[in-house]
Amino acid sequence: MNVAPPANSQSPATLRPSLGSVAARILLHAGFLVVAVGCLAAYEHFKIEGPSSASLVSLVAAAGFAFAPLRDLIRVAFGVEGKALHLVHGVGGLALVALPVTGVVSGAPVLTHAALAPFAIMGAAQAVMHQNHPRNAKQAAALQSFAASLPEVAVFANSKNLASPEAAKQAVVALSDIVAKAQALGETELESDPGFQSALSQVSTRFGANLGLDAVDLALAKLAANPATASAVPRLRAQLASARRTISAAGSR
16 A cells, blocks of 8 residues: 655755755855945945944945855854844854954955946946047046056055055055046046046046045055154145045036
């Protein structure tokens, strides 16, 4: 006599997640990580002007999104569910919050990478919109020059790279150079062809340049604490403020 299996029983094949669901989960977590990086960049940006609710919210959001993939891994690998899983997410998120607050994680590389993104988007749009009539050559050169110097800012913003007086003095020269390039970029935006004064152009230039200058600001904080370069910081901060004003004026046209 054959006994039929219970109607609600599932075979191992039906319990095993499909390839599509796994791929969707991976894409979801990749999206979470992108959002986390964006929130961390926002935290560093708002932190420049001092502690604020915007910077705190951005940091908490960054930690929450960044820990989401780890939470999923813990759930699958260790079978943690329910309130215990929420507790793990909360504790893990707090641990991630502590990393940038204590200086273990530097925000300068995040800012410089985030600053490069709008320039890349704008360049792609420019290539499509102005195939026969390139954008003002002077501004194109200013954009390229500024963007090419952004990775160097991340290097000097790392305190370990300012240990020697020589390295600190090199940082002063490099940061002065990129601030001057930002100033030139803002001026060319004011002078550029009115036919390309689109919302994309204005927002991309202003957003990318300001994120890059945020990274410069972080590096200046390191230089201010170094006796070999502290005297140069007020001049650089004045240059930085001037560059921000020029870029802001360009963005408000």
